[in-house]
Amino acid sequence: MYTIYSIAYLLVLLFLLPFEYFKRPVNLRNIWIKEKLGIYSSELIRNFRRCIWIHAVSVGEVMAAQPLLRKISEQYPSKKILLSTITDTGRKVALENAGENINVVYMPFDLSFLINRVLRKINPELLIIIETELWPNFIKSFKKHNTPVVLLNGRISEKSFNGYKKIKFFIKRILRDIDLFGMQNEVYSSRIMELGAEKDRVIITGNFKFDVLKPDKIPDWAGSIKGRVIVAGSTHDGEEIMITDIFLMLKKEFHDLNLIIAPRHPERFNSVAEMLLEKKLDFLRRSQINKTQLPLSNIILLDTIGELAKVYGIADIVIIGKSFKAHGGQNPLEPALWGKAIICGPYMENFPVIQEFLKKEAALEVPESKLYETLRELLNNPEKAKTIGLKARELSKQNSGSVMKALEIVKQFIDPDNADFAQK
Template sequence: MTRTLYSLFFTLCMPLILVRLLYRAWRAPAYAKRWSERFALGGDIRSEGIWVHAVSVGESIAAAPMVRELLRRYPQLPITITCMTPTGSEQIRKLFGGQVGHAYLPYDLPWLQRRLLRKLQPRVGIIMETELWPNLVAECERAGVPVVLANARLSERSANGYQRVSWLVRPMFAALDWVAVQSQAEAIRFAALGVDKSAMTVTGSIKFDFRPPSELLAQAANLRAVWGSRPVWIAASTHAGEDEQILRAHQNLLRQLPDALLILVPRHPERFDSVARLVSDAGLGQVRRSQGGTPAATDAVLLGDTMGELVMLYACADVAFVGGSLVPNGGHNYLEPAALGLPVLSGPHRFNFVEISDLLQGAGALQVVADGRALEQAVLQLLNDARLREQAGNAGKAVVEANQGALELLLQGIGQRLQH
């Protein structure tokens, strides 16, 4: 009954959802394409194999090592990856080309999810992190499709949100066949929402198993060589309200280090142009990565306005600030810069990655700054002290290496579901 009410409410909201999609298409034209897939029509669906759902770019990148290993271990099984965003779609094609099928996940209405599952007929469904939809999970259970929640994470804030609608989500959580959860604290939160403890394994985060490709590191080294000995810091995955603080910090930093270069990478592509205007308004010379130019001596900012290059740009820097943390967005993946041996800086808002950021902070690999002024001081200190950078960078790499192994545990669990 509760799911029926949810489906009715979702149906009544469809006009508003479509208006929102039109608005997003106006801001980012890629949203205007492939609408039929959002109604489970079309798409490159490869049936009777493995289905993976990764909502957007970050989840697609996190899923990549798992997908590559599934392709290697089960060459007889086709893989289809669904996502929700054009940027996620672009990332999937960039990572795998034609090796996997791909489509958008339809809206969470029972008849649309049934249509998708009839086309997919998957042996197993693997959902990355916490992208759960009540009708999707219910229709998988009805069709006898085992659902794995991979690299599962659940912040205290998200858990509280789910508790407010527990009447709707408890059956969804209880229907999951296996949850490969990142930490014990998150396992407790999942259990409180209805996941059976026997259906959970604390595997750790597969993001610890990140290994940058050698060709990517070579590309970064070539790019960095062009810049010479300039001190370089990166502000990655930034959100609205952060860029202004970062640019002010960089303006002040330039008084001490006149040749310092900031690599500024907004989280969402629809903000690329507005952030470029902020850089211009700040009176800072800039080069846009999408235009292929190289920063001249008079350019203080490289705007990372391309998709799929964040790790390569991290590898070009001496110090990394991870965005979504000076404003209350909860932070982003701290492990990528740590795995590359960079000292990591974060704002105070880390609620999406508390366990990982605490682990890095405790090892001396991550430093939390309160605001833009503190960010400026921390960047200046690190850029001026090579030994301090090396200590923090080595600590981060050690944490990453010590916590690897989650991917193999996850693959073993998926393999067990494929045998049934």
């Protein structure tokens, strides 16, 4: 099965390679192709032998990994960490947050001969996969080199689970090469076991994002906004129009109201801007605001990467994107850290943690048809919004500690004499 997969992967790669290469900025193209081919600098190879290799596919996983990276660096300052990612945005955020002992690279193409060449030179001590990136040859190559593999902050969305079940016979073989699974909750734990993970290798550790530190401060430009603010975070296609229309209705009653829209995918920044222009709306792109300039529009398009977590701090109400158009939802934990009133749509199946928020009245779930009414109610009753936000922040505090559990798992493999975490 691995042979069939590798042949299919190679054929698709050969077809897509020119598009993938030329779609990148000129200054990234050579770096991308070299590292995707497993050609890392001689300095990296020399300094990162026996490193801890951590793989985080994109921005969300990179940010989720930050608390663990900090803990490993604090307890083992001499350990080198190689952080691999796949997307350009993931790489950018990883570089912005990298400490002195961390090097950021693109993960090689999932072809055994490329990965094996890298592993022969670097010989990592441990591979940590953040969330669920099941690259068959990548994982198998590490096991071939006798490098332990652990999956931490593990999650399997309902959509991914249904897809994996169709090829369970192959997924089961991949999971056999993973030594330990640290899953976020019972739902994900059950799914990974149903796909073939052995029960005695699966541990529930919680969600790293409960341990993500609240940003130090709100960006200067956001802090200068006058009036109340709705932040629509990580929105998807169709949601921006809906939210903008509702905002315009609310604006007739609440004259001090502002809206910040943050599309989930950077490649949609321009299309969302075009939509706002077509509606003849007065708006500003965040990229047009400099440090000394005050936002002069009531609508701001957040067309930057890695800033949303800080911008939540200025919000009075947060709308969770990707939850109104059957896309699976987005992470509610970042606004919860700020103690903000959270509203989501009915499609949050990729983030089952929302059920705990709803049960504790730390968030509101409403259909699209009730969003205007709910926003209007919270704007008219700021004490209710404040209470929801405080409950969200308290829930975040109660669920923290997952990173320390994950660190104990890491210790089992790199420092077993000092590991306190008992596997059950």
